[in-house]
Amino acid sequence: MAEHYDTVVVGGGLLGCLTAWMSARDGARVLLVDKDQVNQHASGQNAGSLHFQLEYRMVEAGAEAARVAAEAMPLHLDAANMWACMEEEIKEPLGVRQTGGLMVAENADQVGVLEFKAELERSWGLDVRTLDRTELDAVAPYLSPGIVAANFSPLEGKADARTAAPAVGRAAIAAGATVRTRSRLVGAHRATKGWDLTLRQTDRAGTERTHTVRTAAVVIAAGIWTTAIGRLFDAVLPTVPLALMMTVTSKVPRFIPHLVQHAGARLSLKQSLDNTVLIGGGWPARLMSDAHGAPDLDIKPRLVPASLAGNARAAVATVPALARVPAVRSWAGATTVAPDQLPLVGPVGGAPGVFVATGGSAFTLGPSFARVLAGLLAGASPDIDLTPYDPARFA
Numbered sequence: 001m002a003e004h005y006d007t008v009v010v011g012g013g014l015l016g017c018l019t020a021w022m023s024a025r026d027g028a029r030v031l032l033v034d035k036d037q038v039n040q041h042a043s044g045q046n047a048g049s050l051h052f053q054l055e056y057r058m059v060e061a062g063a064e065a066a067r068v069a070a071e072a073m074p075l076h077l078d079a080a081n082m083w084a085c086m087e088e089e090i091k092e093p094l095g096v097r098q099t100g101g102l103m104v105a106e107n108a109d110q111v112g113v114l115e116f117k118a119e120l121e122r123s124w125g126l127d128v129r130t131l132d133r134t135e136l137d138a139v140a141p142y143l144s145p146g147i148v149a150a151n152f153s154p155l156e157g158k159a160d161a162r163t164a165a166p167a168v169g170r171a172a173i174a175a176g177a178t179v180r181t182r183s184r185l186v187g188a189h190r191a192t193k194g195w196d197l198t199l200r201q202t203d204r205a206g207t208e209r210t211h212t213v214r215t216a217a218v219v220i221a222a223g224i225w226t227t228a229i230g231r232l233f234d235a236v237l238p239t240v241p242l243a244l245m246m247t248v249t250s251k252v253p254r255f256i257p258h259l260v261q262h263a264g265a266r267l268s269l270k271q272s273l274d275n276t277v278l279i280g281g282g283w284p285a286r287l288m289s290d291a292h293g294a295p296d297l298d299i300k301p302r303l304v305p306a307s308l309a310g311n312a313r314a315a316v317a318t319v320p321a322l323a324r325v326p327a328v329r330s331w332a333g334a335t336t337v338a339p340d341q342l343p344l345v346g347p348v349g350g351a352p353g354v355f356v357a358t359g360g361s362a363f364t365l366g367p368s369f370a371r372v373l374a375g376l377l378a379g380a381s382p383d384i385d386l387t388p389y390d391p392a393r394f395a
């Protein structure tokens with residue numbers, strides 16, 4: 001006889017773990033499955049930035065693109081509040097520090113971007129203001145003298161991407177959820193009330209076993225694999241995979257209290273709680289391809305030396321002291337955005353009981369995505385208008 005669940009969550013990244021935890025806490029019988037291990041992919045490879053200002057990739061494409069991206073601001077504000085109390089609720093440290101974030105500018109054009117951006121963000125309710133050089137000398141003396149202004153948001157900061165999802169996964173188990181790793185969703189069929197899901201479990205010796213579970217609801221929290229999982233439910237969920245790179249330095253006495261981003265260059269950096277500096281900001285790695293030239297998402301992306309050099313140059317130009325701090329490791333990971341840069345969040349059209357969330361900064365936004373999904377699973381009407389993020393907008 002098939003096992004029965006109220007909800008099967010597909011994907012053990014931060015988003016899947018948060019959704020499983022919240023739903024189990026609501027009293028649902030929850031199964032979380034991951035084809036690999038919890039936190040093995042984007043959620044464990046990312047920069048851990050909690051950024052609520054619009055990112056460089058959102059402002060570089062011009063004012064209209066920024067206005068569209070700003071439509072996700074209700075999710076940003078919700079996530080900012082949720083990160084602030086997450087450690088208390090999970091009852092484990094997650095490395096959360098919301099000590100403020102700066103988006104810096106080096107010239108008049110970039111200052112213009114900052115002023116436009118701050119006004120747009122404030123119109124959605126984000127606390128952000130533009131600091132001039134004198135104010136920066138007081139709060140961020142580590143910045144290069146070439147930085148002339150910055151937008152400051154006190155809500156921004158960081159969390160520890162290495163530990164956050166596993167800790168939330170443990171909280172999900174404590175709340176009653178079942179977590180199965182090396183368990184891949186390979187098929188889905190409509191049942192009278194819900195779905196029969198075919199899972200392929202691989203044991204430590206590599207032996208595969210296929211079995212079926214029946215569930216009333218399904219949550220697709222599968223990151224870059226979202227489009228492929230959508231096909232199992234005959235749903236069109238377009239996502240664009242992006243391979244990105246990160247570098248971590250050796251430990252250095254604490255001197256950067258903020259999350260630092262740039263208004264005119266790909267750059268994010270922050271000092272971790274272990275005193276290393278994490279440098280990234282959207283420099284491309286190389287996605288691997290299959291025999292037909294399509295991206296092969298199951299192969300790790302490759303580092304691109306020119307990206308590493310460009311990222312290092314941007315970091316040193318912004319924080320000159322980094323020139324004397326050795327880099328110790330660089331890695332590549334893959335993440336996903338929707339074609340219009342807004343996330344996909346909500347019910348999957350044509351597949352009753354199936355829900356999805358992905359796209360963009362799903363580490364920062366994981367808590368708000370998960371809260372919305374858990375609410376939908378419990379049958380509640382969402383308290384955030386989900387229309388702009390409707391997964392059906394591309395169908």
Ligand SMILES: Cc1cc2nc3c(=O)[nH]c(=O)nc-3n(C[C@H](O)[C@H](O)[C@H](O)COP(=O)(O)OP(=O)(O)OC[C@H]3O[C@@H](n4cnc5c(N)ncnc54)[C@H](O)[C@@H]3O)c2cc1C
Nearest residue numbers: 011013014015035043046047049185223333361362363364
């Ligand atoms: C280098 C880099 C830096 C980044 N920096 C930031 C940042 O600073 N801040 C930020 O907010 N975001 C950042 N991101 C983006 C962020 O990492 C992702 O948006 C977020 O982690 C996505 O979480 P997720 O849980 O949705 O997906 P993932 O963490 O990718 O988890 C999806 C899971 O689904 C599982 N899965 C897939 N298919 C199946 C299947 N068929 N059956 C079972 N399981 C399946 C996978 O094994 C995987 O574990 C960055 C990304 C990268 C790559």
